[in-house]
Amino acid sequence: MSAIIMDGKALSEKIREKVKARSAVLAGRGITPCLAVILVGEDPASLSYVNSKEKALAAAGMESRDIRLPADTAEDALLLLIGGLNRDEKVHGILVQLPLPKHISEEKVISAIAPEKDVDCFHPVSVGNMMLGRQGFLPCTPAGVLALLREYNIPVSGSHAVVVGRSNIVGKPLANLLIRRELNATVTVCHTGTKDLARYTLEADILIAAAGMPGVIKPDMVKEGATVIDVGVNRVEDASAKKGYRICGDVDIAVAEKAGYITPVPGGVGPMTIAMLLENVALAAERVKERS
Ligand code: NAP
Numbered sequence: 244m245s246a247i248i249m250d251g252k253a254l255s256e257k258i259r260e261k262v263k264a265r266s267a268v269l270a271g272r273g274i275t276p277c278l279a280v281i282l283v284g285e286d287p288a289s290l291s292y293v294n295s296k297e298k299a300l301a302a303a304g305m306e307s308r309d310i311r312l313p314a315d316t317a318e319d320a321l322l323l324l325i326g327g328l329n330r331d332e333k334v335h336g337i338l339v340q341l342p343l344p345k346h347i348s349e350e351k352v353i354s355a356i357a358p359e360k361d362v363d364c365f366h367p368v369s370v371g372n373m374m375l376g377r378q379g380f381l382p383c384t385p386a387g388v389l390a391l392l393r394e395y396n397i398p399v400s401g402s403h404a405v406v407v408g409r410s411n412i413v414g415k416p417l418a419n420l421l422i423r424r425e426l427n428a429t430v431t432v433c434h435t436g437t438k439d440l441a442r443y444t445l446e447a448d449i450l451i452a453a454a455g456m457p458g459v460i461k462p463d464m465v466k467e468g469a470t471v472i473d474v475g476v477n478r479v480e481d482a483s484a485k486k487g488y489r490i491c492g493d494v495d496i497a498v499a500e501k502a503g504y505i506t507p508v509p510g511g512v513g514p515m516t517i518a519m520l521l522e523n524v525a526l527a528a529e530r531v532k533e534r535s
Contacts (some may be wrong), residue, residue: 246502255514266304276528284314335360335527362523387515400427408453452493468503
């Protein structure tokens with residue numbers, strides 16, 4: 244049996260249409276949702292991420308304030324810039340593309356962003372609000388995973404969800420969201436300290452791979468009929484590909500023969516992350532309107 248493909252591209256397009264309609268309502272009230280997008284340096288992967296975000300913002304009727312800084316930008320200068328954007332009423336969200344050059348503290352930079360403009364949900368206050376279930380933003384990739392589970396009516400309540408990876412941007416927040424009372428999953432989190440990974444993954448009704456290790460999840464590690472969400476985006480060398488590499492996930496493609504539902508890479512979680520970012524920018528602009 245072949246798994247049903249969870250089409251993140253199609254769902255993200257639907258979400259982007261809805262966001263566009265929200266932008267139009269805001270525009271009618273004289274507000275253009277605006278995200279400041281800061282890129283320090285010229286890392287090609289970061290540049291390509293930033294370009295896709297800016298394109299998506301424009302297509303959703305939003306403005307992006309594109310800020311490109313040289314790799315040797317001083318930390319103080321970046322912090323000053325963020326302070327200015329925090330005070331700028333025309334800017335509703337601030338995104339600093341990571342990773343930053345080594346001489347700049349990511350922790351300091353993230354903490355400098357005003358939580359009400361922290362559409363990535365990386366600021367400690369945003370993370371705390373999310374953990375406590377208070378008003379704030381949901382982090383984009385975890386929110387995208389949850390939206391996919393909702394769209395395909397995957398039963399989450401009472402399920403055993405196994406998350407492979409404990410990063411601050413994917414694994415930890417996902418595990419935290421899945422145990423919310425309204426989602427009600429029982430969650431196991433695995434990492435490099437986990438002995439016998441398969442022992443846990445085989446127990447998963449919902450298996451979420453966010454390890455950044457190409458093909459680490461093999462068919463014999465997955466329960467028949469499980470829902471498998473592949474967050475991984477890995478570049479692997481491929482001489483037959485035009486660019487000399489191809490993108491693959493953390494899940495071996497043969498898992499599709501065993502899973503009930505599966506996300507493809509590309510076209511699964513990736514486009515959902517951008518769609519959720521747009522939702523957060525719309526939300527940030529709407530909240531400003533509510534407060535005024
Ligand atoms: P990360 O910060 O490198 O974290 C990876 C996590 O996976 C760590 O907790 C690590 O454990 C764990 N891990 C690594 N190898 C493992 C193994 N063999 N067995 C068990 N656990 C293992 O990565 P991330 O930022 O969370 O990203 C994960 C993947 O998702 C990457 O491929 C990234 O490119 C992708 N990603 C995709 C999107 C999207 O929009 N699609 C967004 C964000 C990230 P330790 O903590 O013990 O080191």
